[in-house]
Amino acid sequence: MTASRRLVLARRPTGMVDDATTRLEEGAAPVPGAGQALLRVRYLSIDPTIRTWMDDAPGYLPPIALGETIRGAGVGEVVESNIERYAPGDLVVGMVGWQDYALADDGAAAMQTIPPGIDPVLGLSVLGVTGITAYFGMTDVGRVAEGDTVVVSGAAGATGSVAGQIAKIRGARRVVGIAGTAEKCAWIVDELGFDAAVNYRHDDLPGALRAACPEGIDLYYDNVGGPVLDACLAQLALHGRVVMCGAISLYSATERPPGPKNIFNLIIKRARMEGFLLLDYFDRFPEAQTALFGWLTEGRLKHAEHIVEGLEHAPDALNLLFTGGNRGKVIVKL
Amino acid sequence: MTASRRLVLARRPTGMVDDATTRLEEGAAPVPGAGQALLRVRYLSIDPTIRTWMDDAPGYLPPIALGETIRGAGVGEVVESNIERYAPGDLVVGMVGWQDYALADDGAAAMQTIPPGIDPVLGLSVLGVTGITAYFGMTDVGRVAEGDTVVVSGAAGATGSVAGQIAKIRGARRVVGIAGTAEKCAWIVDELGFDAAVNYRHDDLPGALRAACPEGIDLYYDNVGGPVLDACLAQLALHGRVVMCGAISLYSATERPPGPKNIFNLIIKRARMEGFLLLDYFDRFPEAQTALFGWLTEGRLKHAEHIVEGLEHAPDALNLLFTGGNRGKVIVKL
Numbered sequence: 001m002t003a004s005r006r007l008v009l010a011r012r013p014t015g016m017v018d019d020a021t022t023r024l025e026e027g028a029a030p031v032p033g034a035g036q037a038l039l040r041v042r043y044l045s046i047d048p049t050i051r052t053w054m055d056d057a058p059g060y061l062p063p064i065a066l067g068e069t070i071r072g073a074g075v076g077e078v079v080e081s082n083i084e085r086y087a088p089g090d091l092v093v094g095m096v097g098w099q100d101y102a103l104a105d106d107g108a109a110a111m112q113t114i115p116p117g118i119d120p121v122l123g124l125s126v127l128g129v130t131g132i133t134a135y136f137g138m139t140d141v142g143r144v145a146e147g148d149t150v151v152v153s154g155a156a157g158a159t160g161s162v163a164g165q166i167a168k169i170r171g172a173r174r175v176v177g178i179a180g181t182a183e184k185c186a187w188i189v190d191e192l193g194f195d196a197a198v199n200y201r202h203d204d205l206p207g208a209l210r211a212a213c214p215e216g217i218d219l220y221y222d223n224v225g226g227p228v229l230d231a232c233l234a235q236l237a238l239h240g241r242v243v244m245c246g247a248i249s250l251y252s253a254t255e256r257p258p259g260p261k262n263i264f265n266l267i268i269k270r271a272r273m274e275g276f277l278l279l280d281y282f283d284r285f286p287e288a289q290t291a292l293f294g295w296l297t298e299g300r301l302k303h304a305e306h307i308v309e310g311l312e313h314a315p316d317a318l319n320l321l322f323t324g325g326n327r328g329k330v331i332v333k334l
Numbered sequence: 335m336t337a338s339r340r341l342v343l344a345r346r347p348t349g350m351v352d353d354a355t356t357r358l359e360e361g362a363a364p365v366p367g368a369g370q371a372l373l374r375v376r377y378l379s380i381d382p383t384i385r386t387w388m389d390d391a392p393g394y395l396p397p398i399a400l401g402e403t404i405r406g407a408g409v410g411e412v413v414e415s416n417i418e419r420y421a422p423g424d425l426v427v428g429m430v431g432w433q434d435y436a437l438a439d440d441g442a443a444a445m446q447t448i449p450p451g452i453d454p455v456l457g458l459s460v461l462g463v464t465g466i467t468a469y470f471g472m473t474d475v476g477r478v479a480e481g482d483t484v485v486v487s488g489a490a491g492a493t494g495s496v497a498g499q500i501a502k503i504r505g506a507r508r509v510v511g512i513a514g515t516a517e518k519c520a521w522i523v524d525e526l527g528f529d530a531a532v533n534y535r536h537d538d539l540p541g542a543l544r545a546a547c548p549e550g551i552d553l554y555y556d557n558v559g560g561p562v563l564d565a566c567l568a569q570l571a572l573h574g575r576v577v578m579c580g581a582i583s584l585y586s587a588t589e590r591p592p593g594p595k596n597i598f599n600l601i602i603k604r605a606r607m608e609g610f611l612l613l614d615y616f617d618r619f620p621e622a623q624t625a626l627f628g629w630l631t632e633g634r635l636k637h638a639e640h641i642v643e644g645l646e647h648a649p650d651a652l653n654l655l656f657t658g659g660n661r662g663k664v665i666v667k668l
Contacts, residue, residue, distance in 0.1 A: 058602075259594040263594060270610050273607045
C-alpha cells in the first residue's frame with residue numbers, strides 16, 4: 001500500500017485562504033481499476049479560479065465540497081496503467097487535484113499526454129491552459145486586429161503576460177500592460193516587449209491610461225475586474241471590445257464590490273464586452289498549441305514560472321495570486 | 335417676416351427638466367438660402383437621449399450649448415424650397431429641433447421624405463428611429479433566434495414595445511416585458527402579445543424574473559440600466575446576450591448610481607453585452623423600414639403614441655419618459 005497525502009477543503013475561506021481552509025490528510029493511494037491508470041502528481045497548476053470553487057456559490061463548476069480534495073489541474077507521471085492510452089513513465093496533464101497520487105481515466109476525463117522533450121512545466125503554463133486561454137481570449141473573443149491599441153491587466157501574471165505578447169505578434173500597434181509593482185512593470189516592457197506599463201497601485205489610473213493610450217483602448221483584456229475594469233471602460237475607443245477572462249480582484253474579496261459605473265460607455269462607444277471560459281474550446285486546443293509552440297520555438301513568446309516546492313505549500317501558492325507576489329505562472333512542485 | 339418660437343437650453347438640469355431648464359424665445363423664422371428649404375415643424379419626437387444632450391458631459395454627440403435650441407428629431411412640412419429635393423407640401427423627418435420653423439439641407443444633414451399615405455406620426459414611431467432602433471437592436475446586435483427566451487425592459491415604451499414584438503415575429507419562444515405599472519403590464523401581454531410581464535416597481539424582481547424565465551434569459555434588451563439590468567445579468571442563460579439600447583434610469587439621476595454587481599456572470603455564462611447607436615445603421619434604414627412596414631400592414635406589429643399638444647409642453651413631454659407616464663411613443667404636436 002502506497003501512502004498518499006491530500007489537501008481537502010476544511011472550511012470555506014472568507015477572503016484569502018488561511019491555515020483553517022485546508023487540511024492535510026494521509027491515506028492510501030488509490031488503486032487503478034480496469035481502464036484506469038495511477039499517477040504520481042509532479043506539478044500543480046495554481047489558478048485563480050480554484051479560489052472561486054472554494055465558495056459555496058453557483059459557478060461554471062460545482063463548489064468543492066467540504067472534506068473533498070481541492071480541485072486543480074496538474075501534471076502527473078503514470079506509475080501503473082490498466083489502459084493502452086497511458087504507459088508508465090508518460091507525463092499527462094489534467095485535473096489531478098491537490099494530492100500525491102491521482103487516477104487517470106479515459107473518455108471525457110481523459111488526460112492529455114505531454115510529448116517527450118517538452119518541459120512538463122510548459123504543459124501547465126504557456127503551452128497549457130494558461131497559454132491556450134490567452135490565445136483564444138485574444139484572437140477569438142477579442143478579435144485582436146492590426147493597428148489595435150490593446151490593454152491587458154494582470155499583465156505580469158500567467159495569462160496576461162502571454163495575452164499581451166500574442167497581441168503584439170498578431171499586429172497590435174500598441175500593447176499596454178497593467179501590473180502592481182514597478183519591477184513587474186519593468187519586466188513586461190523590457191523582457192516581454194510590451195510598449196508601456198501602468199502601475200495600478202501607484203498611479204492615477206485614469207490619467208495614466210489616457211497617457212498610455214492617447215487614442216483610446218480598442219481591446220481591453222480583463223483579468224482583474226473591479227476598479228481597473230471600470231477605468232478601462234471609461235477609455236474605450238469606438239467599437240472597443242472588452243474580453244472578460246477573469247476578475248481576480250473579486251475572488252478573495254470579503255464583500256462583493258460595486259459594479260463598474262462606466263458600463264454605459266458601452267453604448268456611447270458601441271462597444272462589446274464578452275466573457276469566456278476555456279472549457280468551451282476543448283475541440284480547438286490543437287490549433288492554439290500549434291501556434292503557441294511555433295512562437296515559442298521562434299523565440300517570439302517569453303514565459304516565466306514561479307515554482308513553489310511542496311504540496312503542503314499549495315495554499316500559500318494560491319494566495320500569491322491575490323497578493324501579487326508572483327511573476328508568470330505559479331506552479332507547485334511535489 | 336414669419337414669427338417663430340423656439341425652446342432654448344437656459345440652464346442644465348439636475349435630475350428632471352423643470353421650468354428653468356428651457357426658455358421660450360420668439361424671433362423671425364429663418365430664411366432658406368440656396369440649396370435649403372424652410373420647414374414648418376409639425377411633430378417632435380420625444381426621446382430619452384435628448385435628456386443626455388442637456389448635460390455638459392461627453393457623449394456620442396456634443397452637449398446642447400446654453401442658449402441653443404433643444405436638439406431633437408421631428409416631422410416638418412416644407413413651406414418654401416430652393417432645392418429640387420424638397421417640394422412644398424412634402425413631409426420630411428430629421429433633426430428639426432424644438433421650434434416652429436427649421437431649415438432642411440441636402441447632403442449629410444438631408445431629411446428623409448415621408449411617402450404620401452403614411453401617417454407622419456408613424457414616421458417618428460414604429461417606421462422611424464424608434465422602430466428602426468428596435469429592429470437592429472433585436473436582430474443585428476441581439477441576433478434573436480428561434481427558441482430564445484427574451485426579456486425587454488421599458489417594454490411599454492416606444493422602443494421596448496416594438497422590440498418585444500419583433501422578437502416574437504422572429505421566433506422567440508418566450509418574450510417577457512418589464513414595465514412599471516399593472517396597466518402597462520396588462521397592455522403588453524393583452525394587446526402586444528408578450529408572453530408575460532414583470533412589474534419592476536412592485537415585484538421581487540429577481541424572483542419574478544426567475545418565475546417568468548425558468549430556463550434563464552437568452553437575450554436581454556436593455557432600455558433602462560440600473561437595478562433592472564443587474565437583475566437580468568444574474569439570470570442570463572448560457573451564451574446569453576445583453577443588448578444595451580439605453581439606460582433611462584441613469585439619464586435623469588442626480589447621482590451616478592453604482593454599476594451592475596452581476597457583471598461577473600458574463601464570464602460564468604460566456605455571455606456578451608453590447609451597446610449600439612442607430613447612427614451606425616443609416617445605410618441600412620431601408621432594410622428595417624421594409625420589414626417594419628410589412629409587419630405593420632400584416633397587422634403583426636402594434637403601436638401606440640402618446641401625443642402632447644403644443645411646443646411649450648415639450649419639456650413636460652420629455653419628463654413623461656422618466657416618470658413612466660407614457661405608453662408607446664411620446665410625440666409633441668405643434
